[in-house]
Amino acid sequence: MKVVVMGAGVIGVTTAYYLAKGGAEVTVLDRQIGPGLETSYANAGELSYGMTSPWAAPGVPKKALKWLFMKRRPLFIWPLISPTMWVWGAQMLRNCDETRYRVNKSRMVRISNYSRDLLPDLIAETGISYDGRSQGTLQLFRTEKQLKGSKADQEVLAEFDSPFEVLDRDGCIAAEPALARVRDKFVGGLRLTADRTGDCRLFTQGLADRCAEVGVEFQYGQSIRAITVENGRVAGIDTEIAGRFEGDAYVCALGTYGPRLLNPIGIRLPIYPVKGYSVTLPVLDDERAPQSTIMDETHKVAITRLGDRIRVAGTAEIAGYSNRLGPHATDTVRYVVNDLFPGGGDLGRAEGWTGLRPMTPDGTPVLGKSPFDNLFLNTGHGTLGWTMACGSGRAVADMVLGQTPEISMEDLGPERYA
Template identity: 80%
Template sequence: MRVIVMGAGVIGVTTAYYLARGGAEVVVLDRQAGPGLETSYANAGELSYGMTSPWAAPGVPLKALKWLFMKRRPLFIWPLISPTMWMWGLQMLGNCNDESYRLNKGRMVRISNYSRDVMPELIAETGIEYDGREQGTLQLFRTAKQMKDSRADQEILAEYDSPYEVLGRDACIEAEPALAEVRNKFVGGLRLTADRTGDCRMFTIALAEKCAEMGVEFQYGQSIRAIAVENGRIAGVDTEIAGRITGDRYVCALGSYGPKILNPIGVKLPVYPVKGYSVTLPVTDDAFAPQSTIMDETHKVAITRLGDRIRVAGTAEIAGYSNRLGPHATNTVKHVISDLFPRGGDISKAEGWTGLRPMTPDGTPVLGPSRYDNLYLNTGHGTLGWTMACGSGRAVADQVLGKTPEIDFEGLTAARYG
């Protein structure tokens, strides 16, 4: 069986790996010059199993209004003349209730927990290095109200068997010693002990090399013009340089750009790009640097240790497909690292980056079959592509190969959108 995978980010590459491991002949297409050069390039570095939740939650609309008036706000919305954007936003608002939140979270956790369980097996099989650590995530609360409000999250974590610890100020410092320097800036935290960290792009590059050794063919610099349909089936992928590339089955793992080629063939997914920012800076003193991931609850910014570097990521900007990195775009993430770890890294050497997260209005990615029997989907992971990559890649590959996946696909497919 010859399978064409569209997209060489972490989702596309993990899918290709499991397809090749299952005996398929695999071709991966990507417009970039190598793997992991778009959304996978410089994300937060969190493998957020404990923090797997939809953005659409009760109370979020009110919080979003407050965020818009913060000096260093975590959310920007540019009112574009875009029916797609406004429809997506209305669908998201429709999911901001208790019933939808629990349903969507349950679906997301199903993928996340599966990914958590299968990733160690992939690492053992391949031996790849990716600056990985297994020291959890510390959600840091600057106010007593944030600490109190986290009780609702604790109940949900307990419901889904996600291990956690509620920490006072001193216990937070025990987990992250460098926070002793700023102990007056927070009151406590919630530590998610099953979370891991790692460089997503380093992982994607290393796994792509393993895939190539297994016979996977990577065709870079191949911009996809369209998906060709003949007689009710996918007949090939039309590229700008190589022309039509054909296979027996096809997987779309194009993230935010998936709708651009899926909509014309009648596969209409509510996946919309939400822009995020990060900076990466060198560690200057290990004693004053983070050891794992700290999530600043106030600014919604994650600070993650990746080897001898620190990655700081956050901000949600709804601005269509803009990839512009403006001169002040990373001010918020730079403020947070300077505020919490002032002696940990060299902010003067911070490298800025921006990428588009493929978000669905309900938070759950779109996996598995489409209206065409030889086209499969693996997209819409939002901020959790790195977290869910191994699980969704393996589960979708099993479907493509005609195997029964190890997780239930109910509520994960495009069928939930009618």
């Protein structure tokens, strides 16, 4: 079977890996010069199995209004003249009730737990290195109100069998010793013990190399012009340089750019780009640096240790498809890492980055068959593409190969938006 995968980010490459492992002849198309160079390039580095939750949750609209007036706010909304943006926002608001939240979370956890179980086997099979660690995520609370409010999160974590620890100030310092220097800035934390960390770009590049070794063909620098449909099936993928690529089946793993190709063939998915920022800085002093991931609950900023580097990521900016990195865009993430880990990293050598997260209004990615029987979807993972990559890649690959996925695919496909 010949399969064409659109997209060489972490989602496309993991899908290609499982397809090739299942015996398919795979071609991967991407407009960039290599794998993992867009949203996978410099994300937070978290494998957030315990923090797998939709952004649309009870209480979020009220919090969002408060965030808009913070000095170092985690959310920016630029009111564009865009019906797509406003419709997507309205759909997200509709998902901010308790019933929908629990349904959406259960769908997401199904994928992320499967991904968590698959990753060790993939690493053992491929031997790739990606600055991985298995020391959990510490959600850090600066106020007693945040700590008390985490009780609802604890109940949900227990319901979905996600292991956790509730820590006081000393417990947080035991998990992250460098926090002893700023112990007056927080009151406690929630440690998610099953979470991992790692560099998504290194993982994607390493896995692409292994894929190439077993015969996967990567066609870089290929901007896709259109998905061509003939007689009710996809007939090929037309690119601007190399012309048409044909296969027996096709997988769309283009993240935020998927709708631009899917809309013309009648597949309308509510995926909208939510911009995020990060900085990556070298470690100056290991004793002052983080050892795993710390999530600052106040500013919604993640600080992650990646080998001899620190990755600091955060901010949600709703501004269309803008990839502009303004002069003050990373001020918040820089402030947070210096506030919690002063002297741990060299901010003078920090490299800034911005990327577009492909967000659905219910938080759940869109996986599985499309209305065309030879076109499959693996997109819309939002901030959790790295977390869900193995699970969604394996499940979609199984469907393409005519096999039954090991997890239920109910309500994960585009039909839920019909």
